[in-house]
Amino acid sequence: AQTVTQSQPEMSVQEAETVTLSCTYDTSESDYYLFWYKQPPSRQMILVIRQEAYKQQNATENRFSVNFQKAAKSFSLKISDSQLGDAAMYFCAYRSDYGQNFVFGPGTRLSVLP
């Protein structure tokens, strides 16, 4: 079974600075998808960014980018120019190729300091 690990329960960053959240996963599959979800205090799950394992190029969405290292099974999220609205729980998630359920990590709580 796949597992997802987020080794940083809490992180903080100064407004306008850059922060990197770590995620590692374990799988024997070669094709899969990785996601970062944001959960603000409202508890809504919001997709931040996604990455296909068969693509070598790292995904980018505005201020959010990932560092995907397939051999190392690592999938970190970099948030640039952090904003107060980025404060939330961030979950890393894994999904197999054929539309199966997500496996979520335990989450990292990010605080943004003014």
Add this chain to the structure above:
Amino acid sequence: DSGVTQTPKHLITATGQRVTLRCSPRSGDLSVYWYQQSLDQGLQFLIQYYNGEERAKGNILERFSAQQFPDLHSELNLSSLELGDSALYFCASSVEGQARSYNEQFFGPGTRLTVL
């Protein structure tokens, strides 16, 4: 707004009771997933339905059951409730999985269940 609706938003009940949580997927999505999020924890997959049929099961207790109806809405039934069942229950929907496809899951706002 993800397009996935869940009712009710909040539910308070007593131990031993039974409740039903309802989910309406996005228009066109055939798959519905149920997740449980206990306090300050990640989401645990419970069960998936595709077009009315159970497709995958996760860590779902025997006291819990679900179904998906012909109009594709889904219900999660929780019975003989215990204090530990207090959690946020999310429903998500997606189109059916195909190889080399994102099949992004869209999450509803969740139902917060409190068992007293």
